[in-house]
Amino acid sequence: MRRHEYRPPRRRSRLTRRGRLALFLGMLLATGALIAVPILRGADEAAEKPRHLLIPEGRRAPEVYAAIDRVLGLPAGSAKTAAATAVLDLPAEAKGNPEGFLFPAAYPVTSRTTPAELLTAMVRTANEKLATKAVADGARAHGMTPYQTATLASIIEAEADSAADMGKVARVVHNRLARSMPLQMDSTLNYALNRHTVDTKLSETRIDSPFNTYRRQGLPPTPIDSPGLRAMAAAVAPTPGKWLYFVTVKPGDTRFSATYEEHRKHVAEFNRLRTADAGTRMVAGRAQQQPGARTG
Structure with a gap:
């Protein structure tokens, strides 16, 4: 069975701390709150006020196809079909x-916008x-190619x-790759199973x-979503650290660990x-029953 792997070289040049900071700042200054991408159009279309299709970071290709179909008022599957026939400048x-x-x-x-035009502009x-x-x-x-960078950035985004x-998540991935450890990322498994879950x-x-990536070492064979600039910046300039594990204990509280023992404590938390939250939801659900209900 063929294995799709990326293994970093044993010896590689490293960005200095100042270089990483400059890289981050340079890319983030170029980000802005919203990137508007022009699409070339004819003179007869110039007078028409355009609507805008917003593709947020982290969307998978099928989700982008569905958004294109909706905004253009086309039957489901139209953009996916166009992607298969359009001449896209892909690596x-x-x-x-x-x-x-x-x-x-x-x-x-x-x-007059077509799915092929939108897909071409995105690529x-x-x-x-x-x-x-x-x-x-x-x-x-x-020691990575641009395509591998996009793949890594897509994992960071997810x-x-x-x-x-993002910088710390990127460091965990780089540290695991350097040690030939499986990435063990739920996001790649969710992609394989076509779902979103924790x-x-x-x-x-x-x-x-x-x-x-629980069974296979290295990066997956393709990206798993559409990463944004911040994820790309993190992929090539990860935060310095020795972390090998992380878990988001609750929204806004992601804990990074260098040892498995420490990680197990965070997972237990x-x-x-999760158990306490499930119990709270169950009690709240019972409280929402209509008054007057009788039990035997």
């Missing part, structure tokens, strides 16, 4: 799969962002509870999929809070 490593290259931004839409924008010197230099420093945690069963970690 050879992508093998025609645009996952990870449907860049999150705001795209103008008129009555073009992703290539422009990945082709920046900051990303290229950072990727080389870690796993980080906040933008502030609950993973032991049996699910044994499924046969190139996206099951997560499970305790």
Whole structure:
């Protein structure tokens, strides 16, 4: 069975702390609150006031296709069909799969916009962002290709509870890759199972999929969503640290650990809070029963 792996080289150049900071600042200054991407159109369309299709960070390709179909008023599946036939400037490593290259931004839409035009604009924008010197230099420093950078950034986008945690999540991934440890990311398993959840069963970690990073070492074969600039910045300039584990105990409280023993304590806290929250919801549900109900 073929294994889809990325293993970092044993010897690689490293960005200095100042270099990492400069990289972060340079990329984040270019981010802004919203990126609006122009789409070339004819003179007869210039007078029409465009609507905007907003693609948020972290959307998977099927979710982007569905958004395109909705905004254009097309039958479901139209954008997916267009993606299969459009000439998209994707890396050879992508093998025609645009996952990870449907860049999150705001795209103008008129009555004559086609799915192929939107998809082309998204891929073009992703290539422009990945082709920046900051990303290229950072990727080389870690012995990665731009496509691998996009794949790593997509995991960071899915796993980080906040933008502030992205650098630390990136460091965990880099540290695990450097030690030839499986990434063991629920986000890649969720991608394989086509779902979004924080609950993973032991049996699910044994499924046969190139996206099951519990069983397979290295990065998955493709990105798992559309990462934004902050995730890309974190991928090539991770926060310094020795962390190998992390768990989001509750919203806004992600805990990073360098040892498994410490991580187990954080996981126990997560499970305790989940159990307490489930009990609270059950009590609240009972309290919402209509008054006057009688029991035997």
